[in-house]
Amino acid sequence: xxxxxxxxxxxxxxAPSDTVNAVVNRFRTNRIHHLVVASGHKVVGLxxxxxxxxxxxxxGDRTQVSDVMTSDVVTIDANAxxxxxxxxxxxxxxxxxxxxxxxxxxxxxxxxxLVDLIGRGSLIPARxxxxxxxRTQVAGRVRPATRR
Numbered sequence: 001x002x003x004x005x006x007x008x009x010x011x012x013x014x015a016p017s018d019t020v021n022a023v024v025n026r027f028r029t030n031r032i033h034h035l036v037v038a039s040g041h042k043v044v045g046l047x048x049x050x051x052x053x054x055x056x057x058x059x060g061d062r063t064q065v066s067d068v069m070t071s072d073v074v075t076i077d078a079n080a081x082x083x084x085x086x087x088x089x090x091x092x093x094x095x096x097x098x099x100x101x102x103x104x105x106x107x108x109x110x111x112x113x114l115v116d117l118i119g120r121g122s123l124i125p126a127r128x129x130x131x132x133x134x135r136t137q138v139a140g141r142v143r144p145a146t147r148r
Contacts, residue, residue, distance in 0.1 A: 045069030
């Protein structure tokens, strides 16, 4: 399965010059936890809910995003596998990966997206001539996972 199949295509972005106060409002309004800092379609940073609220609580509402963003952002290509995305997040303290195609921002994938995928169940790629399914256990019964 490819990242492009499960990524969110609607990506909320902010400019490096935006204030922390404006970002806090975007988090609340859109009920999200990550904002990509972008200049046009180019990813220049990332801001998380956790990072911003620490600054806002200490009275830094007028601080610019460029002062608090993570500028060394780990991204992933839209054609990468979901396994590659999970491995990029694993072992790092990051909750999302901006998704790029030809170095342009095209989506975002979060830990929640990966957990949802696992929770729903998915067909496991089959080997030659073989079809296997993930199975879920519900109330003591094992049943095939359903796809939405």
